[in-house]
Amino acid sequence: EREPPPSPDAVGGTAAQGALGEATGAALLRRHAVARLPLRGECGTSSAARRLRAARRRAARGADASLHVLLVGEPGTLKMDVAKLILYSSERRKRPAAQLGCQQLAAFGSRTASAAREGETCEIDVGKHAARLIADVAAALAQRGGGTLLLRDVHALPAGAFGAVRRLLSAPAGYEGVRVIATASRAVPELTAGASATSEGALTTLRVPPLRVRREDIAAEAGYFLRYARGGAVGPTSVTESGLAALQAHDWPGNEAELQGVMERAVVMQSAGKVRRDKALAAGLSTAPLPPLDEAVLWPDPRARRGEQLRYDLLRGWPPLRMLMRADFWPQGLMRSVVVPAFALFNLVLLFGPQARADNAALTIFWAYWWPGILITYPLVGRLWCSFCPFMAYGDMVQRWRLNSGAALKSWPTDALDRYGGWFLFGLFALILEWEEVWLLEDHARLSSALLLLITAGAVVGSALFEKRVWCRHLCPIGGMNGIMAKLAVTEVRAERGVCSATCSSYGCYRGSDTVIPSTVASLDNSEGLVTAGCPLGVHPANLTDNADCVLCGVCIKACPHGSVQLNLRPPAIDLWTTHEPKRHEVSLLFLLLGAVFCHRLPEAAALLGVGGDVAAAVATTAQDAASSDVIATHIAVATVALAWPGLLALGGHMLGNLVDSASSTGHGSRGRGGFLTEA
Ligand code: SF4
Ligand code: SF4
Ligand code: SF4
Structure with a gap:
């Protein structure tokens, strides 16, 4: 909405001279027409929302309907939507209306900007130009028997233009006059000094509250933006409890505009390409709603994480590591060619070899080396064990077989898993500890194998029924312990939220991709976004607040076409005093x-x-x-x-x-x- 060079009439100040031509007035109103949409009011039932709603209705049809209106609120509170709602629910909705963006007027040029027009150079006083444009538009409205002038961000007007608005405000805003509805991100003493809400032609000021003081409205606002973002497409229709809790915990410095952006991004991430409902019906595709949006796709805070400066990206600092993490061998190749056969052999030795601890090497390896071994790795590489774990290697194998045979895997019941998954793994761990103690598993090879096979069975069943690695994310007792201990690690995988928010539309790290996504970063090669199924644990690397749900599998490093994912070296356990939330x-x-x-x-x-x-x-x-x-x-x-x-x-x-x-x-x-x- 850049302001074009001023028309000769406008610069000439025809309105001021009382001679705005009919054609010029019509052209001005066409150029500055009000877009009818969006038309949204304040969602929710908080006292702040109710107060604003009542004031808006008063300004539209009630006691304040004949006053000019100034809407004051923080940036992002979508004040212009409220202004349009006042206009279109008032008596004068059928009258002409025009809208001017004051920031664009101010940005039109510097005070002595030069504009070359038809080979000539003319000096433009920006304040004077803005004042004349406002006066001309108001005159065009007045010539048509009155109307409404919407001024967006009136606080940003050039200093020389406030006089023109003050003149409009001092005139009655009656049905036959020109009513001003202005928005501002701060108080505007240049306009309000001396104005009184009791005199005719006066101004009423409506305060639009920031979203952080209306936390109870966030669910309703998110629901509205979700419907709006989905449009006519098949997509998610609700937000999980944990997702809602994440939204409500955020302070929303960007207010509704930030929430709108978050919901739009989440819909894109969750919907594998938007398909319009009518087209899906025509093509015989499913129109069932997609799973609710959960925490993994709702990451509101685009600001830097605390302690960000204490990280060192190993992928940038040591390129061979990047190549290793992007190689086929890591971790799928390793699992298929080494882990699967080794685990089978290991269990055969436990099941059919000597049963006493002293005679069974596999039993000694399991209890005397593997178990303490993974404990030692936690402070260094967190949950790395889980990226090539044999239990899940079999789960993965079964899942691939199911997918290749055309089976449709279910989405995760996220709400139930968030609520009960942690307690399930806690209970299972307690039972395993008692089993270990009372039956002395460490001295009984077959029982030890049974324990390994029990966990493998959980991984296999979870992977056979549900997409991705539901067992590892929510249910595995070993994974639960690994997740807690991984918080101590000196390494982490994270993504740069700024890059993800600003440049990404593929979200390959989370959603996966069937094709290579070309890189947008000159220093990366063009096959940067590799074909993957997306994060196996269903998390977004930009949304991680601790290491509990990341197994360092590197899928997101392979999938990201923007070089956003980092493998950081960091102070040990930094999550615990920065972003960690206890569960x-x-x-x-x-x-x-x-x-x-x-x-x-x-x-x-x-x-x-x-x-x-x-x-x-x-x-x-x-x-x-x-x-x-x-x-x-x-x-x-x-x-x-x-x-x-x-x-x-x-x-x-x-x-x-x-x-x-x-x-x-x-x-x-x-x-x-x-x-x-x-x-x-
Ligand atoms: S969570 Fe459990 S099954 Fe999954 S990889 Fe880790 S140890 Fe293996
Ligand atoms: S990590 Fe990469 S693929 Fe994922 S959202 Fe960010 S930029 Fe996109
Ligand atoms: S965030 Fe990246 S490294 Fe971590 S589990 Fe997901 S895909 Fe793997």
Whole structure:
């Protein structure tokens, strides 16, 4: 909406001389016509929204209908939509209307700009030009028996033009006059000084509240923008609970305009190419709504993450690593050619080899090397183990076979997984720990193999039924532990949100792509966006706030055509003091792991506590050697207590602290403020 060079009539100030030609007036009104859409009011039922709605209705048809209107609100609050709504729901909606963008008027040129027109050079005073244009448009409206002039961002007018607007505001805004509806991102004393809302021809000011003070309206606003972004296409129709929680947790410095951008991007990411509903029906395609938008596609904050400057991108600093991460071998080739056969052999040795620990090398490797080995890797490479894990190598194999045979895999039930997935893996981990303790798995090869095969079965069933790696993201107990520990790592995969928001329309890192996406970055080669199925864990690298859901598989590095994805070296555990948000099941799992230390040392603990008799005998006896089921039951009960007590002790301490705080003189000590989750 750049302002074109002024017409000779406008520059000549014909309006000021009272002689605006009919044709010139009509041309001016055509050039500055008001686009009828969008027409949206304030969504939601918050008190701020209700107040604005009432004021808007008063300004349209009520007591303030004969006053000029100034809408003041932060940038992005879509004030012009409210202004149009006032216009089109008022009596004068059938009268002529015009719209001027004041920022464009100010940007038209510098105070002494030169414009070459027909071989001549003329000096233009921008303030004077803007004032004359406003006066001419108002005169054209007046010549047609009155109308409405919408002024966008009136605070940005050149200083010399405020007089023209003040003159309009001092005239009555009655039905036959020219009514001004202006928007501004700040108070405009240049216009309002001396104006009174009681006199005829005066101004009424409506405050448009920022989105952050209307958090309860965010669901309604998001729903509106989702419908708007989807248009007539088949696409998602709702937002998951976790997605909504992420939207509500954000401060929205860009207000509704930012939310609109987030919803539009999320619809593009979730919909594999927009297909219009009518076309889908004609082509016999499914018109069922796509799965709800979840947290992974709703990443509102385009600002830099805290601690960003403390990162060093290894992919840029060491190009061979980039080549390695983009190679076919990593990790699919490794899984297919090495991990799958090695795991099969490993299990055969466990199942059919010698059963005693001393004689079975596989059993020793599993318990004495693999298990502590992955613990040691957490601080360095986080969940890297999960990128070539044998359990999922089989899950992957089965999923590929299902897809090749034409099966349609289901979308994830994201809401249910967000709510119960963490507790499922917590429960499964607790059962495994008890099984390990009471049946002494580390000394029994077949049972150890059964444990491995049980987890493999979960991965296979999850991958056979659902798309991507639902087991790894939400349900695997080992994955849950790996996710927590990965938060300590000195490496991370992240994407530059600015690049993703500003330049990407393919979102190949998340959605995947059937074709190579050419690179837009000169320094990268043209086959940058490789063919992939997108992030196997269904996360977007720009949306990661910690390492829990990233397995460093490098799929996003392969898929991104814009070189946005980074493999960063960072201070250890930086997530924990910057972007991390504690989750209940993760805190519970941590206490469970602490309990496991005691659970696996029950005989020593019993001796230390002076517990003797049947209990001491039971905890020293494995299920295989137990003389009766009572012994096994006692062992299980004591193991359960050992697993639970660290968490229960911490919770009890927290509650006691709260009691002390509430009994103290201030009534809100440090414990009460943080909550158990944060404290833990
Ligand atoms: S989450 Fe579990 S199944 Fe998935 S890769 Fe990690 S350990 Fe393997
Ligand atoms: S990471 Fe790359 S592919 Fe993904 S959204 Fe950002 S720019 Fe696009
Ligand atoms: S974010 Fe990237 S590296 Fe992490 S799991 Fe997803 S695709 Fe793999």
